[in-house]
Amino acid sequence: MSTTTDPRSAITVADLTKTYRARDREVRALDGVGFTVDAGTVLGLLGPNGAGKSTVVKILTTLSQADSGTATVAGYDVRRDGRHVRRAIGYVSQRPGFDPLGTGVENLVLSGRIYGMSPRASRGRAEELLERFGLADAGRRLARTWSGGMQRKLDVAMSLVHRPHVLFLDEPTTGLDPEARADLWAEISRLASDDGLTVLLTTHYLEEADHLAQRLVIVDHGRVVVSGTPEALKRGLSGDAIAVDLADRDDADRAVGILGRLGGVRELTRDVGTLRARVDDGAAALPPVMAALDAAGLRLAAVTVSRPSLDDVYLRYAGRSFAAAAESAASRPDGTGPDGTGPDGTSAEVAA
Structure with missing residues (x-):
């Protein structure tokens, strides 16, 4: 059942809270997070590891539930209408989602079949996406033989097989070399500008956020500290x-x-x-x-x-530099960030 929302907003988030129990402690991962994402735009959710970014994405993609607050994606309530949300979105997690023992074509066809597409439609869409992402020549090779940048493109292509309205990219360029990162940036920009896709991008790279996002939401310790366009935020200093x-x-x-x-x-x-x-x-x-x-x-x-840079913006509103925040998250003795996640963003949740 569709939720009535502003038709210009592809994502609405209001007062989300989430507490994890990680080992022997409780962690307030989200503390009243709220923002909106206009349709057809790229929003960057920027913050150091452990700031709460991945927790927000897990809630919006129905992989986790908030303790309180509300959120809608493509007009559907994430708590009540999870099945509709999942059909309306694409999701690329921090970890690879492809089968390394399958070819590029096989991975894409399987994604299409999971979403109920016919074998013929799945194969046609697979060929289309391989061509679009510059992977056609490698499409019949095992994915494990591809470069890291090619594999990441395959992950993104798999999330687009069913033509979603909203795409979630959780730290999509982590571990990529500069050339592969720039190549993926170009693809992400085209998805919004050419296809009208709404993209929510989480990142801890200041340059990536500045380059890709039309609007930023900066988070720290589970709270939104400031939001706005990159240029407006920098001009404010x-x-x-x-x-x-x-x-x-x-x-x-x-x-x-x-x-x-x-x-x-x-x-x-x-x-x-x-x-x-x-x-x-x-x-x-x-x-x-x-x-x-x-x-x-x-x-x-x-x-x-x-x-003025985004690091200066972060310093102004969070009270510490971005590098210091990242170092603080990395140095936690139990290896988890303040949102109860491990160094790679995987959940350390035991109970919620």
């Missing part, structure tokens, strides 16, 4: 960013005090041995910053000035 790497990280507290007394230095944060701040004019601010630290006898390893 006036001035330049400066980063000061200290030769001795033990000097960081003294350096914070020194820079905090300088005029024009704002939003000063400390990230281990690196100090970050915003200034109106980086070129003008740099000499007094370096002079003040030098006068105090503090040695510098590096100083950089840059225009």
Whole structure:
């Protein structure tokens, strides 16, 4: 049964919460997450590993249920109308979904048959997708002999066999080399621009989010910290960013005090041995910053000035740099992220 929603919204999410029990602790994976995705657009769900991205995707693809809150995909409620949701979506998980002992054609035909397509229609669609993704020459070879980039394209092609309305891509380019990543980016862009497909992309690559997404939802610790277009988010940060790497990280507290007394230095944060701040004019601010630290006898390893980036956006709204957030997730002693998932995004849920 279809749920009444704004026809422009392919996905609506409101106040989703989810708690996992991972080993001997409870983890609040989602804490009131909400956003919408307009039809025919690419939305990037950006955050470090463990921020809650994969948990959101599992709920929207009916692989998990939220503790509370509501969500619709293609007009269907994910809790009440799971069967309709599954027919309306394509899903590419972090782990490969193809059979390595099958050929490209066999994998695609099998996907079509699972969705109720006839053998003839499945084979025709398989040939069409192999051609589209530049895989036709390899279509009759075993998938295990393909390169990593080709295999990832096969995963995406398999998710498109039944012509879904919404495509979920969960960290689709993790582990790919730069050339294969750029190639897959081009395919994803074409799916939205040429086919009108709605794409929800989860990623922890800032460059990927900036390049692909028409709109971003940035999450941290299971919450949405900010959303908007990449350009609007960066424009919202006036001035330049400066980063000061200290030769001795033990000097960081003294350096914070020194820079905090300088005029024009704002939003000063400390990230281990690196100090970050915003200034109106980086070129003008740099000499007094370096002079003040030098006068105090503090040695510098590096100083950089840059225009606003997504990392600066993340720092502004999450209170820490993206790299620091990723390092924090990776260093958890039990190997799970704050959303109760393992390093590869697989669930560590025991009960919910």
